[in-house]
Amino acid sequence: MEVLKSLAPWVTAAVLVVLSPMVEDLIPFAVSNYLFSRAQDYFFPRLTVIIEERGDFISDQIYEAATTYLRKKINDSPKPKRFRCRKTIKQNKPIFDIAREEEVIDNFRDIRLKWKLREEKTEHLQLQPLPAKKFFELTFDKRFEEDVVESYLPYVLDRAEEIQREEKVIKLYSLDCIPDMPVLTGREWGSTILEHPATFDKLAMSPELKRSLKDDLDRFVNRKEWYKKVGRAWKRGYLIYGPPGTGKSSLIAAMANHLKFDIYFLDISNIVSDSMLRKILLSISNRSMIVIEDIDCAQLEKRGEEKKISYYKFTLSGLLNVMEGLWSSCGDERIIVFTTNHKDDLDRLDPALFRPGRIDMHVPMLYCNMDVFKMLASTYLDVNEDHRLYGQIKGLFANAEVTLAEIAEEFSRTEDPDAALEAVVEVLKQKTSS
């Protein structure tokens, strides 16, 4: 009986092919098409799983994994009929990606699976166009439902993680909304590939501080079990402070490059309520750094001073609660980085924001001193020994506040180390006389 059933679809197909010219004459196309698909459904019942880009605001891990997995597949094996191609100046070769409405076939054990990327337009909300809803359709023979759910999807997740580790592609996310328009849906993250070359090796900062920050980050990522054991959210907070041009942004890029974490720049001035903040934070993927820059300028209110409900108001307690509460229940390996140019002004903010557990480490990025100057000279000019001008420069540093950005600018103007160091002496002299 089983043998007969397995032969039946082929016999039916053959009969339909032979009879199709006659069927076409007798039965309208729409009807024959319907009958054919019903016959197909009967003999080869199929299942389609919908994997949306975002669930209830939470970016979907399977969707992200499928994107990575299929991209790798398209790049490594024969391409589908249509595919997307992109390349930035810094990438060595083009990257191919799945195109909308194009099918990509995968084989897993004896199962044939069909992936299709689809997009559903969403309406405009007020003046702001909403991003289209993207989703994958994964279609396979119904008999393999259990294998797909129990084995194939976990395989795609594992494989995607491996690929991400191998490829080391780091993404930079920021809120994709019209300036001065509020975040309306929580789905506004737009991304690009982070190509910032900063690394800890190249960064000029106090060697002790660099070592302790690197150790702190490494300890954090290796302590999954510890966080679970003590029942704490697997997150860590850093405050990076210092005048403009001292390397705060470069340090953030170096941290992301070191950990291979994505960066999410969160501009809280676009966030209109605690609930929207919650949605925005929920849509951030694991293994990521959330960066809130210039926290002293942020429109935060002190704890206890927040008004009841006000439209364009963002409360400090909202930020604290979301950070603490939300990530305890969902989300792993989250780093939050605050930056400020004016640490003293932070006294204006609620001290609770900066108590241990919320901000775990304070990282000063200060004006240039002789130690960091030598590091920068080694990176930019290959000056690794003492230079005849170093004594004079050291003396000038005692009375001049100069940032590493200013020094880096002088070092970039010439490849001649003597000329570059003489230019720095001039800059320092000007600073001390003014």
Ligand SMILES: Nc1ncnc2c1ncn2[C@@H]1O[C@H](COP(=O)(O)OP(=O)(O)OP(=O)(O)O)[C@@H](O)[C@H]1O
């Ligand atoms: N510590 C540093 N080590 C190496 N280069 C640095 C350092 N600080 C600054 N620079 C150089 O100066 C440029 C500007 O630095 P960066 O943007 O990181 O400073 P910042 O403190 O974030 O400034 P802002 O507060 O204005 O954003 C960098 O691209 C880099 O070339």
